[in-house]
Amino acid sequence: MRLVLVGAGHAHLHLLARAGTLRSSGLDVTLVAPATFDYSGLASGVLSGALASSAARIDVSKLAERQGVTHLPTRIELVDLAGRTVVTADGEAVPFDLLSFNVGSTVSDPAGLAAASEVWPVKPLSRLFELQSQLGASLNAGARTPAIVVVGGGQTGFEIAAALAGLCARHGRMADVTVVSRGRARWAPPAALADLTQGLARRGVRVIEGEAVARDAGLCRLADGRSLPCDMLILAGGLVAPPLIKGLGLPTDEAGRLRVTPSLHAPDDPDVFAAGDCAVIEGAARPPAGVFGVRAAPILAANLIARARGAPLRAYDPQRRWLSIMDLGDGTGLALRGGLWWRGRTALWLKRRLDLGFVAKARSLRPDA
Ligand SMILES: Cc1cc2nc3c(=O)[nH]c(=O)nc-3n(C[C@H](O)[C@H](O)[C@H](O)COP(=O)(O)OP(=O)(O)OC[C@H]3O[C@@H](n4cnc5c(N)ncnc54)[C@H](O)[C@@H]3O)c2cc1C
Structure with a gap:
């Protein structure tokens, strides 16, 4: 059976590690x-600026x-589901069975802000890395500290604002960053958010409620x-x-995500x-987080093999609590798990250990068969 993997995210990196097993199960694997x-x-x-982009x-x-x-x-x-073919950006048609x-x-952009100049979406991450080079170079050259608005008061918006404050501090500057949050932030325990917001204020980051339009x-400009x-x-x-996912014509949720069964395939x-x-x-x-791709990966591998063999599929039950650690750009991290949180250098130490460990492990994959 021809298996086409689209995207090399967390789960498909694991499938690369299992390539030998997939092959010996009768799957001819193509990654696009x-x-x-x-x-x-x-x-x-x-x-x-704490790490090189190559890291x-x-x-x-x-x-x-x-x-x-x-x-x-x-x-x-x-994707032509009826014709069982995917078409690449180069126009190549690739047939698949699975x-x-x-x-x-x-990034969600309901107001269409991305089309304007000097607007930087946080995805793809390569854009953030470009932003770092551009901003770092201009601060180095002695240019005025720019007024930066971060649209989004979620965990990512706060983490990006903290990183920008860190970049400014590396150049001996106080940041001028405003986080615009639609409503009061609620993604962490109130005490953690208060501690984070106060710490950021001391570094030139303020948080306001509003909607950038x-x-x-x-x-x-804000809606009010x-x-x-x-x-x-x-x-x-x-x-x-x-x-691309919406374009499949299969059921999706309000964020355009493909609805899948616990066995990770589209119900239809x-x-x-x-x-x-x-x-x-x-x-x-569950909200978007790398951990879910990582944890789903072994079930995905097992189910693709089971599908090729006509065997029963397994179910993935994503965890209800998970550890997430924010890098606050000042040598500290904020760790969150359920209602628990702690902020400090050990939190960032743990984050680096986990994240650099993930990258090192992925880079050192060896054939499994
Ligand atoms: C600034 C920032 C920081 C974050 N920090 C964390 C964190 O510390 N911990 C955490 O758990 N989550 C974090 N997240 C969330 C995290 O990025 C996502 O939840 C996670 O990357 C999702 O993993 P994934 O495997 O689904 O896809 P991704 O890791 O996004 O991988 C998808 C891959 O598919 C490729 N691709 C996309 N479209 C196509 C296409 N049409 N054809 C072929 N290939 C395609 C992309 O190039 C990419 O390589 C962060 C997000 C942002 C924006």
């Missing part, structure tokens, strides 16, 4: 994904070659008529599935699988 993968756990460390980058082409997997270093632009998506997410020269000085606008207003098409940010498991929706 950009040549490199940027690991989000280290993105804020790159943005703050977060995994060479997908090299891994696929080592694992004996056919790799097309491009993106899928179109299809699996792990294409991550893109337009970007004009030097300004960010206020406008903020804005040299750069960072879009961090929530993650949604890439339009048992040969179409998905994992990670681009999928939502019926009855077990």
Whole structure:
């Protein structure tokens, strides 16, 4: 059976590690994904200037070659489910019997802000790395500290604001960052948010409630008529599935994520699988986070093999609590798990250990058969 993997996200990196097993189960595997993968756990460390962008980058082409997997270093632009074919950005049609998506997410932009100049979406992460180079170079050259507006008061918006404050501090500057949050932030215990917000205020980051609706020269306009000085606008207003998923014509949720059964396939098409940010498991929706792609991966591998053999599939029950650690760009981290939290240097130490460990493990994959 021809298995086409679309995207080299967390789950499909695991499938590369199992390439030998997939092959010996009768699956002919083709991966269609950009040549490199940027690991989000280290993105804020790159943005703050603590890490080089190379620390977060995994060479997908090299891994696929080592694992004996056919790799097309491009993106899928179109899926013809009826014709059982995917079409790459280069126009190549690739037939499949089994299809699996792990294409991550893109930034929600209901006001269409991304089209304006000096607007930086937090995905793809390569854009954040460009932002770091550009901003770092201009601060180095002695330019005025820019007024930056971060649109989005979720965990990502706060983490990006903290990283920008860290980057400014590395250049001996106080940041000028405003986080615009639609309503009061509620993604962490109130005491953790208060501690975080106070710490950020001391570093030049303020948080306001509002809704950014337009970007004009030097300004960010809010729905209530206020406008903020804005040299750069960072879009961090929530993650949604890439339009490719909606284009499948299969049921999706309000964030455009493909609805899948606990066995990770579309209910109406048992040969179409998905994992990670681009999928939502019926009855077990979770927010976008790398951990779910990682934990789904062994079940995905087992179920693709089971499907090829006509055997029963396994179910994935995503955890209800998970550890997430934010890099605050000042040598400390904020760790959150359920209602528990702690902030300090050990939290960042643990984050680095986990994230650098993930990248090192992925880079050192060896053929499994
Ligand atoms: C700034 C930032 C920091 C974050 N930090 C963390 C963190 O510390 N911990 C955490 O758990 N989560 C974090 N997240 C969330 C995290 O990025 C996602 O939840 C996670 O990456 C999703 O993993 P995934 O495997 O679904 O897809 P991804 O890791 O996004 O991988 C998807 C891959 O598919 C490829 N792709 C996309 N479209 C196509 C296509 N059409 N054809 C072929 N390939 C395609 C992409 O190039 C990418 O390589 C962060 C997000 C942001 C924006």
